[in-house]
Amino acid sequence: xxxxxxxxxxxxxxxxxxxxxxxxxxxxxxxxxxxxxxxxxxxxxxxxxxxxxxxxxxxxxxxxxxxxxxxxxxxxxxxxxxxxxxxxxxxxxxxxxxxxxxxxxxxxxxxxxxxxxxxxxxxxxxxxxxxxxxxxxxxxxxxxxxxxxxxxxxxxxxxxxxxxxxxxxxxxxxxxxxxxxxxxxxxxxxxxxxxxxxxxxxxxxxxxxxxxxxxxxxxxxxxxxxxxxx
Amino acid sequence: xxxxxxxxxxxxxxxxxxxxxxxxxxxxxxxxxxxxxxxxxxxxxxxxxxxxxxxxxxxxxxxxxxxxxxxxxxxxxxxxxxxxxxxxxxxxxxxxxxxxxxxxxxxxxxxxxxxxxxxxxxxxxxxxxxxxxxxxxxxxxxxxxxxxxxxxxxxxxxxxxxxxxxxxxxxxxxxxxxxxxxxxxxxxxxxxxxxxxxxxxxxxxxxxxxxxxxxxxxxxxxxx
Numbered sequence: 001x002x003x004x005x006x007x008x009x010x011x012x013x014x015x016x017x018x019x020x021x022x023x024x025x026x027x028x029x030x031x032x033x034x035x036x037x038x039x040x041x042x043x044x045x046x047x048x049x050x051x052x053x054x055x056x057x058x059x060x061x062x063x064x065x066x067x068x069x070x071x072x073x074x075x076x077x078x079x080x081x082x083x084x085x086x087x088x089x090x091x092x093x094x095x096x097x098x099x100x101x102x103x104x105x106x107x108x109x110x111x112x113x114x115x116x117x118x119x120x121x122x123x124x125x126x127x128x129x130x131x132x133x134x135x136x137x138x139x140x141x142x143x144x145x146x147x148x149x150x151x152x153x154x155x156x157x158x159x160x161x162x163x164x165x166x167x168x169x170x171x172x173x174x175x176x177x178x179x180x181x182x183x184x185x186x187x188x189x190x191x192x193x194x195x196x197x198x199x200x201x202x203x204x205x206x207x208x209x210x211x212x213x214x215x216x217x218x219x220x221x222x223x224x225x226x227x228x229x230x
Numbered sequence: 231x232x233x234x235x236x237x238x239x240x241x242x243x244x245x246x247x248x249x250x251x252x253x254x255x256x257x258x259x260x261x262x263x264x265x266x267x268x269x270x271x272x273x274x275x276x277x278x279x280x281x282x283x284x285x286x287x288x289x290x291x292x293x294x295x296x297x298x299x300x301x302x303x304x305x306x307x308x309x310x311x312x313x314x315x316x317x318x319x320x321x322x323x324x325x326x327x328x329x330x331x332x333x334x335x336x337x338x339x340x341x342x343x344x345x346x347x348x349x350x351x352x353x354x355x356x357x358x359x360x361x362x363x364x365x366x367x368x369x370x371x372x373x374x375x376x377x378x379x380x381x382x383x384x385x386x387x388x389x390x391x392x393x394x395x396x397x398x399x400x401x402x403x404x405x406x407x408x409x410x411x412x413x414x415x416x417x418x419x420x421x422x423x424x425x426x427x428x429x430x431x432x433x434x435x436x437x438x439x440x441x442x443x444x445x446x447x448x449x450x451x452x453x454x
Contacts, residue, residue: 048364066368072388073361076371076380086369109387 001025001060001130003045003160005185008054010040017041019185020054027153027172028162029218031200032180038164041185042066042135045162058131061160065129069136071120075108080119083108087123098122113140125152131160138167146170150219168202173217191217231265233417234324235331236425241316243428247435248308251442252301254435255308261431262311265424271315277356281310320349327413336408343409347396351389358388 003023010017017037023045032038043049045056046066058064068074077083081091081104095101098118100111108116117140124132138146150172153161163172177194179186188194192214195205201218208215208226215226231237244261247254262268275282285306293299329342362381366373373381 043364046364046368048367066364068361068365070361072384073358074365074369075384076366076369076377078380078383086371109384 001158001160002057003061003131003162004057004059005045006055006057008044008056009052010037010044010049011052012040015040016183017180017185018183021178021185021187023160023162023176025158025160026175028160028176028178029171029174030162030164030178030180030185031166031198033200034166036180037183038166038180039069039135041180042133042162042164045131046133061130063127063129064131064133065124065127066133067120067124067135067137069139071113071116071140072109074120075116077108079105080108080111081105083119084123087127089123089126094119094122094126114142114145117141118145121149128157129159131162133162133164135164136166137163138165138170143170147220154219166200170220171202171218173219173222177218191215231319231421231424233415233421233425234321234328235415236417236421237316237319238328240425240428241312243432244312245309247428247431248305248312251435251438252304253438254431255305257431257434258312259308261424261427262308262315265420265427266315266319268315271311271318274314274318278310278314282307285310317349317352322346322350325349326411327415330411331413331415335410339409339411340407351392354392355385355389358385 002025005019005021005023007020008018015037017040019041030038030041040049043066044051046064047056047058048066075083076086080095080100084091084094087094091104095103098115098121100106100115100119103111108119111119121137137149141149146167147170150170153163153172163174165171174191176190177188177198179188179198179200181199186197188198195201195209195214195218198205201209204223204227205215205218208223213226213229215222231240240261244258248258249255262271285303289299289303289306291299292302323346325345326339326342329338329340329345332338333341362384363373366377366381371377
């Protein structure tokens with residue numbers, strides 16, 4: 001199971017993005033500044049945007065899901081119960097799990113964006129996908145929810161999960177770090193070695209690396225362990 | 231075309247020319263090919279597919295009724311093409327500059343601000359439609375009549391939320407009416423040449439229109 005990007009290129013008005021690399025099983029983090037092309041790359045890998053050049057091969061991928069940055073865009077049901085059903089989920093299981101018990105008849109658009117994001121992620125995680133693309137999964141979530149998401153992601157699964165984010169505080173353990181810089185996708189490698197060349201690393205990680213206390217990975221626990229290391 | 235004043239003026243003249251006569255439409259199309267990045271506009275045609283379908287249906291009806299459908303279809307299609315080019319050339323903020331240049335700091339600023347907000351809404355709407363279409367594909371839900379209702383509701387709700395956010399932002403910044411702005415425009419020579427080139431297009435259209443009024447129009451003959 002793998003996703004291979006073979007010298008792909010996407011151009012749009014004044015924007016261009018070039019990428020080359022292979023995503024194997026595991027959790028991948030694609031970081032980059034706002035507007036660097038993370039969402040565009042996610043859409044391309046999902047096959048939702050045409051490429052200017054190059055090819056994307058999805059080997060052994062039977063099922064795929066892309067979580068868009070704004071959960072509203074995924075809404076197809078008139079009530080939260082209908083929304084759960086549209087994902088093929090049981091409302092009575094999903095709604096209590098994301099703190100929305102008793103909201104069966106509420107319109108998904110009447111929920112706050114944070115609540116809707118929780119519902120959306122709960123629906124996505126109730127299924128298993130060979131390729132899971134998460135575009136800014138941390139947006140609209142509070143710290144508690146971000147941590148819960150990281151715990152959920154940390155569970156070893158037999159798939160490819162790619163997280164596209166510019167989140168700088170709470171991150172999950174990942175197997176590989178990628179970075180979009182100046183319109184090019186760079187493979188920074190596996191942590192902890194990847195942290196040395198990760199230019200858009202969170203300031204705390206950068207500080208620890210500079211102080212010679214490189215964390216083993218990028219999760220909160222890893223950062224805490226590195227900071228307390230003597 | 232960088233100068234919004236010339237662009238809007240040219241689009242207005244070309245649209246009128248294309249509307250009043252078939253020769254005007256042909257000349258406007260020639261101008262469109264000569265002075266615009268038309269390949270870029272062609273790529274945006276998918277946004278106007280619905281409009282073209284509607285024009286096609288009306289053209290067919292007119293053709294069967296009085297034989298003028300063919301001319302109507304061509305003329306209206308050229309106008310839509312010009313509209314697509316105009317929307318594609320938009321740069322955020324330029325309508326505000328145009329409004330103030332045209333009608334000053336009060337009325338002009340307000341009109342420009344309204345135009346800006348309208349354009350921003352249109353861009354957001356197109357982006358939302360794209361994302362919603364993707365979400366439907368991902369969920370394997372057909373975007374049929376039953377699916378369009380929640381999608382349409384979603385689009386309206388999102389527009390209302392954005393309008394509310396914009397209103398709050400303007401209120402927080404103390405906006406009441408008008409504002410100070412020094413309009414700035416870039417006018418390269420090519421823009422001037424393109425702007426002047428709409429004059430012959432207008433005359434071609436006017437000539438055919440006048441010819442129609444004096445020699446072909448049964449209505450006018452009746453009046454005289």
